[in-house]
Amino acid sequence: METITIKDIARALNLSTSTVSRALRNSYEINAETKKLVMEYAEKMHYRPNPIALSLRDSKSKSIGVIIPEIANNFFSQLINGIESIAYSLGYHTVIFQSHESYEREVANTNYLVSRKVDGLLVSLSSLTTDLVHFEELIEKGMPIVFFDRVPNDIETHKVVVDNFLGSYEATEHLIQSGRRRIAHLTSPIYLSIATERLAGYKKALEDNGIAFDESYVKYCHHGGKLTTENEAAMQELLSMPEPPDAILAASDRLTSGCLSVLHKNHIRIPEEIALVGFTNIGVADLLNPPLTAVVQPAMEMGQQAVELLIRLIENPKKISKFETRSFKTSLMVRESSAGSRS
Amino acid sequence: METITIKDIARALNLSTSTVSRALRNSYEINAETKKLVMEYAEKMHYRPNPIALSLRDSKSKSIGVIIPEIANNFFSQLINGIESIAYSLGYHTVIFQSHESYEREVANTNYLVSRKVDGLLVSLSSLTTDLVHFEELIEKGMPIVFFDRVPNDIETHKVVVDNFLGSYEATEHLIQSGRRRIAHLTSPIYLSIATERLAGYKKALEDNGIAFDESYVKYCHHGGKLTTENEAAMQELLSMPEPPDAILAASDRLTSGCLSVLHKNHIRIPEEIALVGFTNIGVADLLNPPLTAVVQPAMEMGQQAVELLIRLIENPKKISKFETRSFKTSLMVRESSAGSRS
Known part of the structure; x- marks a missing residue:
């Protein structure tokens, strides 16, 4: 072969x-x-290349650790495929760990990966991570780390993100243009970079279209929708408001499918009663009932660029004069779940 | 904490x-x-427990390597969550690798994991693996390995599987009882244990119901549906038959959603023109159009038991008198995609 x-x-x-x-x-x-x-x-x-042989030759482990919140998420699994495609062609192994949205497990994964001598880390923060000391210490010691998707503002290194502000702005504006006025936003904890940015895009689109921002239409799910109960509770609060929303912008894979499920269970017609747009890379968006309008992220490409930046840090540690943040555009795929105007 | x-x-x-x-x-x-x-x-x-401290104390790495075909698959991602829940509570790290249905990458992953001194391996074979020497050699050297889902017949060790024969039999019988006669079977390469067993269950159900088995209704996708083109080609062959099928039993996550997608594109009414049942653990089966009848595997529990068996092998290497194969039952979740009789 x-x-x-x-x-x-x-x-x-x-x-x-x-x-x-x-x-x-x-x-x-x-x-x-x-x-x-x-x-x-x-x-x-x-x-x-033969990774084992490479590894013996230059006394590096020729492996990259990847820490993500969870793999049962279309965005992350596509992103990992992007990472692996490049890593493999450059002779690196990819070692995958899940934090399960837990700070404690993120720290344990990091310690383990370091103890097993990976050459660098690719990290997307867990939704419960607020303390970053475990990464700061490693970077000080010279461990190459590149963050993607959920990135820390206060750590200087390469980062790969999407323009969450714009993605959210476009989705909200699309809902407004199709006649919706009471647009709810279902999102992750606000201390996550992606949640802050998506909320900001949502607010700006409302403001630019003369709609007052109403905090009671924003619901935060502290486990990012990982707990079904949390998701359902947030939706029930929205549905039982005196003026329930006529549209929902959901900020993640799980929040989107969770939201769709609650709307189904409550026999709410989509989009006639409530329109739905979600940040999701689910492969079957067009096969759902109704076909789902999605804010899609170029996950594969993000993974490829993140690992490329990381391998550059690993192989040329002294050549970094300035760190980059690469930002990708999302695509709004309009489908029936938000099409047409309100009945 | x-x-x-x-x-x-x-x-x-x-x-x-x-x-x-x-x-x-x-x-x-x-x-x-x-x-x-x-x-x-x-x-x-x-x-x-503190895995790092444990690891230093007993000079084991306290880590388990998991090799699966791909993580962008609901069955495998749920299974991994089962593995991790038990492994973590027993103080083990879980290191995840994808073979991407490639024999070469399965071998590379195995070599890497062994070189990084994991304490044991959990493996589901790639669809292109026919040669098992890389695992046989390791088992001879005393490396604990437990296989799950796609298991080799010729290697003696613990295995965790589902009753694929019965799952497939029940699904086929359900289609026959709802009036279908020309039932096609879309599956993975036949040398995979799961493909052989599912094909056998399908054939037996036809036979028991007096329907002649017709080889031209069985399509094998050598990459298990990973390549969309392969999936589409198989479906087009079925649709252009003189007597196209009136039902399809798809044998995996990807084959099922790929099949649904082709039926949509061809504006074929489900279940009126063609009914669809798939082996899939997709979380949104009931949100699809139409809601999808699924053969569901207890993935979480399979993962938990596989890792339990593996840790027992790791910690009590001399106590194994006899290897077990644990077999789980699948559940047939009947929904609209196969409900009602033929129009």
């Missing part, structure tokens, strides 16, 4: 084996053009 | 600290009643 070697690539492209080897490791010593040439040829010929 | 110690538990229950410690490690030296007492009290008091 793995018949092609670095030597074969070097011979074919008329380069030295050390150039090919460094190009494949994405080394900063090799120029972009040569890297592209080598990588494309390697891809074409199905070249695969 | 972690204020309660083993000493506190020992004092409260009037046991020695070493008994409590061994009970919490699920040691065979402690009887079941005492274990239950200790574990329940520990649970009640939110006792949490």
Whole structure:
């Protein structure tokens, strides 16, 4: 299966084996053009590095730890596939851990990964993490860490995010334009970066369209919708208001499907009685009843860029003059759950 | 947060600290009643072992490697949550790897996990794995391995499975009883244990109901539905048959949602023109259009029992006289996608 070697690539492209080897490791010593040439040829010929051999040779573990809140979430599982596709092609193993939205488990995962000598970490914070000392200490000690999606404001490193403000703004404006006025927002704890940004986009869209912001239409789920009961309680509060919402903007995968489920159980017609838009990367959005309007994040690409930034930190630790925050745009996929105007 | 110690538990229950410690490690030296007492009290008091400290003390890594085909699959992500819930409470870390249905990556993951000194492995085979030498060698060297879901017939160790034959039999019989006669079966490669068993259950139900088995109604997807194109091609073949099926039994999460998607695209009425039943643990089955009849597997419980068996192998390596295969029953959740008789 793995018949092609670095030597074969070097011979074919008329380069030295050390150039090919460094190009494949994405080394900063090799120029972009040569890297592209080598990588494309390697891809074409199905070249695969041997991670164990690499690991023995340069005394690194050639592995990357990934800590996410949960894998049973379409956004995160797609993101991990993005991470793995690049990591694997560069000869790194990807070790996946779940924090289950628990600060304690996030800390335990971090300690474990460090004790097992991963070369770097990719992290999306748990919804219950407010203290960041476990990451700050590691960064001080020189451990490369890149944050994605749920990122800390106070730690300086590479970050990969989406423009949550804009995604939320566009979704809210879409609901307003389709005639909704009492738009509720179902979201995660406010100390998460993504929750703050999505709330801000929602508020700005209301303001720009002359609708007063009403705090009672915003519900925070402290476990990010992980607990069904929490989700249902928030929805029941909204539904039993004197003036219940005529639309809901849900801020995560789980919150969106939880919300849809509660609306079904209560026999509420979507979108006639309540329209629904959710931040979700669920693969079956168009197969739901009704087809769901979704704010979709480019999860695969985010994962690819996050790991690329991390591997750059790992392999060229002294070349970082300035950290980047890469921001991606979300896409609003309008479907029946928010289409048409209010009846 | 972690204020309660083993000493506190020992004092409260009037046991020695070493008994409590061994009970919490699920040691065979402690009887079941005492274990239950200790574990329940520990649970009640939110006792949490410190995996790093445990690891230093007994020179084991206190970690378990899990290799699954993919995490973007409801069955596997629920199963992993089952594994983690037990592993964490017994002081083990869970390290998750995806094979992406690739034999090569399954081997690479296995080698990596062994090189990082995990204490044992939990494995569900990739759809492209036919050669098992990488696992056989490890078992010979004494590495504890428990297989689940997609298990090898030829390796002797603990296994956790569902009764795929019965699950498939019941689903097929349900379709026959609702008036369908041309029932197609969309499945994974036949050398996977689950595919063989599901095919056998399907065939037996046809036979018991006097319907001749027709090989042209069975379609194999070699990547288990991971490639959309593969899935679509199989469906198109079925739809363009002179006598297209009036029902489909899909054998996995991805095959089921892929099939539903193709039926939607072709504007085929479900269940009137074609009824659909799928092996799937998707959380939104009842929110789909139409609500989907599903063969559901007790994924969480399977994960819990698999890790329990594995930890027993790890901690009491000499006490195994005979390996077990634990088999769970599936549940058929009948919903609109297969309800009512043919129009």
